[in-house]
Amino acid sequence: MPKDVAVIGVGQSAFVRGYQGSIRELAFEAFREAMQDAAITVKDVGASVVCSAPEYDKQRTPSGLIAEYLGLNPQPTFIVENVCSSSTSGIRVAYGLIKSGLHDVVVVLGFQKMSEITSADSQERMGRGADIMFESPFGTLMPAYYAMHARGHFAKYGTTEEDLALIRVKAASYGVLNEKAVYRKAVTLEQAMEAGPVCSPLKVFDCCANADGASCVIMASADKAKEICKEPVYILGLGAATAPMNVTGRTTFAGLDCARLAAKEAYEMAGVGPQDIDVAEVHDCFTIAEMMAYEMLGFAEPGKGPELIRNRETYKEGKIPVNVDGGLLSKGHPIGATGGSQVRTIVLQLRNKAGAIQVPGAEIGLVHNIGGVGIYGNVIIFGR
């Protein structure tokens, strides 16, 4: 079990709709919290990796602006981006920078102020996240892609709309407890089932919402971590894979290959299996995405995901607690910041500092973060 690189600090802004400050201020909110958590100063930082999807920023090359504002000059900085999985790709990059010996301490700062542009523009730009020559001309937007996956899962395994609704009911029950979430109200099964359609079979409560937010994960070499940190949480395994951008290249609609392959790689590197995971954060941009994650990560056999949620096995008290911070469905999804927010939740869990949502005795945690229309898959396994 490799323990070469550790997380020594985590931070997150509140995720909100319509943040009133600038992107540098938004980034600072997460950075300050993570720096206080790590109890280090800017002089200890060797480099920063800034994660943001550029379609939402008026500022070009925001890494330089943010590094300056955070006091992270003259340390190198650059953008790492693959839309919704940008900040876990940033963590993968930081792992390499640290383990290779180039840097001892690296800050991974994810942010997105999606409200910089209008909601209509946001949809248009998300559309251009699909192949602009062969696919986006047909007008397929994110809910449509995941609706295809829902239909695929329904057809192959008999999954129902109610199974998906149960996932939102769970997410909302934890969103109530999360001070940093956009949505903090409980949702009943009836409410979820009666909500209006977005793209059939997905209804309003099956979809996460755009949000503004920032996250920060500070990483260090194991030697440095032991020196400065009381509670390092180690990266035990990383996996990453990419699926064809064009949906015609997809081998199935009942799952996501990029997640399955990334999980396999991460488990192998960590030397653990799905049964060893005590708590997980998965990319629930849509309820069907969480359902597929259960199966891609091996928490359930293919087609058996619905049983997990029907039996409440992914609740905090269940066999494999998933998204007990409310998930993207409750927190909102500021795309460049999302992966870092997932990592923060897992790190707090493994430190036994997660408060009301603490999974007792959690020792090994997993983050699953997906980018684009099921294109980019990152899985990271953490341990004490």
Added chain:
Amino acid sequence: MPKDVAVIGVGQSAFVRGYQGSIRELAFEAFREAMQDAAITVKDVGASVVCSAPEYDKQRTPSGLIAEYLGLNPQPTFIVENVCSSSTSGIRVAYGLIKSGLHDVVVVLGFQKMSEITSADSQERMGRGADIMFESPFGTLMPAYYAMHARGHFAKYGTTEEDLALIRVKAASYGVLNEKAVYRKAVTLEQAMEAGPVCSPLKVFDCCANADGASCVIMASADKAKEICKEPVYILGLGAATAPMNVTGRTTFAGLDCARLAAKEAYEMAGVGPQDIDVAEVHDCFTIAEMMAYEMLGFAEPGKGPELIRNRETYKEGKIPVNVDGGLLSKGHPIGATGGSQVRTIVLQLRNKAGAIQVPGAEIGLVHNIGGVGIYGNVIIFGR
């Protein structure tokens, strides 16, 4: 002298004005050449790092599109970006991914199709590469920033417009020999001095031009390189630094701190000094940028850069040959591709395969690549 990571293949498209194909086709031109050079197949590749400044792309998240087109699925891919220095930052990231053991072989693919948008839009977006709250409202564009640096150098050291013109004359004399360059005509000192102003004291021939192009650098662990490559070129040292985005934070206008600090780090890592460099590629987006590079890299003492060019010491036959492929001034500057093109030139030199521009017996080479308005500095030292 570390020899852990090597370059095993390099490729470049022609750099042109107004490329007629799509970005995937442009990327393929560089990729194909690099893969043939490395004599490997897509199955040998562990990951791809795509480098592109997003303000020019209609396609969002182009890494997924390009990885699919190049046959690089299901390997992970993501964007690394800091404008004009994106592809050397990509190389830094790839170095970490390889030396950390995550991947054996990584493709760094840089591209830019700047003609996707109009020239006016390009200027506007470049303007937004400065702080959009405090600086770009004043309308300062790239030539204006470098004009300030030229005035700073003139005032402090007595450098003249003719000194800058000499740099273009040298660049053009090598551009004539570069089949992949946009500009392949000789420029006389008179022509350079009589050219119209862009932003005083910079005239037309002091400025490089936007271009469309792609570059590809394939990197491997030393073990893998020895196994599959006859002529690996090793990365001996890397340095990177960032200056404040706001010019008010700059300590001098007669130089670039980010380049000076990056060079210091790269020399220390490689265990060599400026006197050991046999051939260099520097970021000559403007003639003054090359002049400052002479001094920031230690090829000349501060203020003595003009003597180097007056004495033709940076010509092929001189003490320290610089930009003997014509530089950005001749080749054009497709920003995401530029650093990789510089690396290609140095790799060919160190293999003794640079043809008419070969520096006899070159054993150690250096690349200096700058991003933004003098914000991001990357220096990489290569050796046989």
